[in-house]
Structure formats: structure tokens, C-alpha cells
Amino acid sequence: MKYGLPYQGSKNSIAPWVVDHLPAAPVLVDIMAGGCAVTHCALLSGKFGRVIANDISDSALFFKEVAEGSMRGYAHVPTREEFHAAKDDDPAIGLLYSFASNRKNYLWSRALEPVKIAASRMLTSPSLHERRRAWLQFVRELDKYVKTTNTPPSKAIERLQRLQGLERLERLEGLEGLERLERLNALQGDYQQVPLPHDCVIYADPPYKDTKCGSYDGFDHNRFTQWLQTVEPLTIISEYTAPPDCTQIAERTKTVKANGYATTKTTERLFVPNHQVETYYARMSEGTLDLDQPKEIMPWHD
Ligand SMILES: C[S@@+](CC[C@H](N)C(=O)[O-])C[C@H]1O[C@@H](n2cnc3c(N)ncnc32)[C@H](O)[C@@H]1O
Known part of the structure; x- marks a missing residue:
């Protein structure tokens, strides 16, 4: 199963693992959604009543457009x-x-x-x-x-x-014809401007620190660190190394293509801000919500 758009830094290969480590909630905010791999997997999981996908680029809007069926006429390979x-x-x-x-x-x-x-x-x-x-x-x-x-x-x-x-x-x-699209809101903007519903959980997948971030160069990690210290809704962060004042809650090694042919291994980690660690474990032990939705759960794991 492939999740989301082809996208630089996509969490496609580990999306089910990420979603497994998010507590069930009425709303999930994928606040730097990129190609929306986690958004896509979360929609299929049935763990969330609604998913808000936001990115500073137009990628979340584009993901929604594609899922609504707009991919006609792209088989002409451009020079x-x-x-x-x-x-x-x-x-x-x-x-x-x-x-x-x-x-x-x-x-x-x-x-x-x-x-x-x-x-x-x-x-x-x-x-x-x-x-x-x-x-x-x-x-x-x-x-x-x-x-x-x-x-x-x-x-x-x-x-x-x-x-x-x-x-x-x-x-x-x-992706066309993706079910549960009515549960998806797509936004374009800075993560600090996203209106946060009081009952949401946030997933944040920023351009990783000290890596070559390609088209996302220029991300302000200090500003992100400060935001993490004050953000109220429970926030789960993807990174290779711990952001300041955050605690690791999971790790997993994955194989990535280094230059299109060779492969290399990296360790993906999930963190929560220190002030939210207790809340995180309490929420994870609560289990799933009764979301008033069809009970057949999609095969979102391979
Ligand atoms: C590692 S990628 C996310 C990949 C995504 N989880 C996926 O699976 O495709 C990081 C994303 O952060 C976005 N980004 C960078 N600065 C941002 C900002 N200030 N506000 C919101 N998104 C931002 C980038 O456009 C990029 O899509």
C-alpha cells in the first residue's frame, strides 16, 4: 500500500507505524503534511473523526484535489x-x-x-x-x-x-476515489496559523534538523522549539534527534534509497514535548474512540 503523494521526505513507508503511535482523537491535525502520507493513512485507520492537513506549500490542497479526481491529461511526459x-x-x-x-x-x-x-x-x-x-x-x-x-x-x-x-x-x-474524503480539511499556511480545535491531536513532521532539507531549506527550528513549549494540544513530532525539552516515545529503523539505487538505514523517532509526556501515555492507554462511523476498519496495514 502506498500512502499520499510522491513527495520528498514522505512518511509513506512508515505511515502505519506513525498512526499506531498517535492516540485516537476527534480531530488529527497533520500540521506539516507534505505529501499527506500520514493524513492518508490516518483517514483509512478510522481512529480520527476528522483530519486537518496543512502545509506551507500547496501540497495538502493538491492531495485533496487528486483524491477528488483531477489527474486527467498527465500521461504526456514533458521534455x-x-x-x-x-x-x-x-x-x-x-x-x-x-x-x-x-x-x-x-x-x-x-x-x-x-x-x-x-x-x-x-x-x-x-x-x-x-x-x-x-x-x-x-x-x-x-x-x-x-x-x-x-x-x-x-x-x-x-x-x-x-x-x-x-x-x-x-x-x-x-488515490482517486479515496473514501472518507468528507473527513479531510486541507489548508495551506504556516503551522502557527492553523486554527486548532480544542479536541485535536497534532502530528508535526518538520524538515529534519541538520539534514539537507532540499526545497524546505530555511525552516526556523528555534521558532519551532519555542512553539513546542507552549502548544496546548498533544503534539507528536517526527525527527531523527530529540528537539530540546522533548522526550522520545518510539523509534524504528527504515531503509531509504540513498541516490536512487543504493540503500541506507536510518532511525526514525517520535517525540512529545516534556510537558505532555504524561498526557500522551494516558491518552494512549484509553484505546479507540467510538466515532459513530462504519465499523469495518480499512486494511491500512499491509
Ligand atoms: C518532512 S516534510 C513532511 C512530509 C510528510 N509528513 C509526508 O509524509 O509527505 C516537511 C514539510 O514541512 C513543510 N513546512 C516547512 N515549513 C513549514 C511551515 N512554516 N508551516 C507549515 N509547513 C511547513 C514543508 O513544506 C514540507 O512539506
């Missing part, structure tokens, strides 16, 4: 120029066809671009005639790529195993 012309105005182009879904850099190197585009168009062009022409183009471009880059054919084939843009599109199409 580098088309991508740069469209990425800032069209979040779908930005996410689908950027490197690591960072919405900044084009998905493929200049050398690989013509081969990947031809391969994608072999699958997506509307007529047989166009698909056959794309096939001929693909064979020519692959030959050129192998010769001009001195890449062994076996290596070239390995690089062609994935057509990332189309894989991501398939994933977004899978």
Missing part, C-alpha cells in the same frame, strides 16, 4: 523545457516529473532524457501509429545513449527498468 515552463503553476507536473519529487530539477539527466521520453510515449501515446513511431525513436535513442556515454548495454537496460513519471502517475490515479 525538460516543458517541465520548467509548467512546474511552478502546475503541482502535478512538478511532482510527477521532478528528480526525487523535489519540484525543482527535471527527472532525468540530459543523456537519458530522450530514451526515457520515447519509452514513456511508447506506452502512453493515444494511437498505435504514434506508439510505433515512439518505439522506433526509442531504439535509435537507446543506441545513441549506449554509444555516446560508453554505457554497457546491460547497465543501460538496468536504467530503463523504471519509468518514474508513469509510476508516480499510477500512484496518484490510485
Whole structure:
């Protein structure tokens, strides 16, 4: 099961683990929701009456749009120029066809671009005639790529195993028709401006401290630390290392792709502010709420 949008820093692979460590509540506020992996998993879990997904970027709004069904016409794989012309105005182009879904850099190197585009168009062009022409183009471009880059054919084939843009599109199409959407409110803004219902629990997944945060560079960690000391609703934070005056409540090792091919292990941790530790354990021992909703619980764990 994949959760949320393809997104840099997505919690897709550990979303059920995160949701397991959030106490049931009438409202969950995913306050830096990014690609909404935790929001998506929380909606399916049946643990929350409502989920508010907020991000400073338009990503939470976009997640809701996709789930409502807006992914028509994105199977045309853009060239580098088309991508740069469209990425800032069209979040779908930005996410689908950027490197690591960072919405900044084009998905493929200049050398690989013509081969990947031809391969994608072999699958997506509307007529047989166009698909056959794309096939001929693909064979020519692959030959050129192998010769001009001195890449062994076996290596070239390995690089062609994935057509990332189309894989991501398939994933977004899978979000369409997401049930329980009426329980989702999507917002765009700074986390400190989100109106917090009195009965909510907050999940905060900030750009991690001392990591290369890519497009989220510039996050003010001191301001976040100060906010944590005064925030009233119970707040569960994702980080690699403890924010000041916070206590770890869970950890889990996960495997991540280091450069698209190799993998490395990292340890994800969850924290709560020190002044909320007792409340956290008390709430976790209370069990689930009776949320007046269908009792069939979705298979949100794999
Ligand atoms: C690590 S990502 C969250 C990933 C998300 N949990 C997911 O699974 O896709 C951090 C997010 O914090 C957001 N962010 C950065 N500064 C913010 C702010 N001041 N207010 C709200 N969101 C902010 C970024 O736009 C980014 O989407």
C-alpha cells in the first residue's frame, strides 16, 4: 500500500507505524503534511473523526484535489523545457516529473532524457501509429545513449527498468476515489496559523534538523522549539534527534534509497514535548474512540 503523494521526505513507508503511535482523537491535525502520507493513512485507520492537513506549500490542497479526481491529461511526459515552463503553476507536473519529487530539477539527466521520453510515449501515446513511431525513436535513442556515454548495454537496460513519471502517475490515479474524503480539511499556511480545535491531536513532521532539507531549506527550528513549549494540544513530532525539552516515545529503523539505487538505514523517532509526556501515555492507554462511523476498519496495514 502506498500512502499520499510522491513527495520528498514522505512518511509513506512508515505511515502505519506513525498512526499506531498517535492516540485516537476527534480531530488529527497533520500540521506539516507534505505529501499527506500520514493524513492518508490516518483517514483509512478510522481512529480520527476528522483530519486537518496543512502545509506551507500547496501540497495538502493538491492531495485533496487528486483524491477528488483531477489527474486527467498527465500521461504526456514533458521534455525538460516543458517541465520548467509548467512546474511552478502546475503541482502535478512538478511532482510527477521532478528528480526525487523535489519540484525543482527535471527527472532525468540530459543523456537519458530522450530514451526515457520515447519509452514513456511508447506506452502512453493515444494511437498505435504514434506508439510505433515512439518505439522506433526509442531504439535509435537507446543506441545513441549506449554509444555516446560508453554505457554497457546491460547497465543501460538496468536504467530503463523504471519509468518514474508513469509510476508516480499510477500512484496518484490510485488515490482517486479515496473514501472518507468528507473527513479531510486541507489548508495551506504556516503551522502557527492553523486554527486548532480544542479536541485535536497534532502530528508535526518538520524538515529534519541538520539534514539537507532540499526545497524546505530555511525552516526556523528555534521558532519551532519555542512553539513546542507552549502548544496546548498533544503534539507528536517526527525527527531523527530529540528537539530540546522533548522526550522520545518510539523509534524504528527504515531503509531509504540513498541516490536512487543504493540503500541506507536510518532511525526514525517520535517525540512529545516534556510537558505532555504524561498526557500522551494516558491518552494512549484509553484505546479507540467510538466515532459513530462504519465499523469495518480499512486494511491500512499491509
Ligand atoms: C518532512 S516534510 C513532511 C512530509 C510528510 N509528513 C509526508 O509524509 O509527505 C516537511 C514539510 O514541512 C513543510 N513546512 C516547512 N515549513 C513549514 C511551515 N512554516 N508551516 C507549515 N509547513 C511547513 C514543508 O513544506 C514540507 O512539506
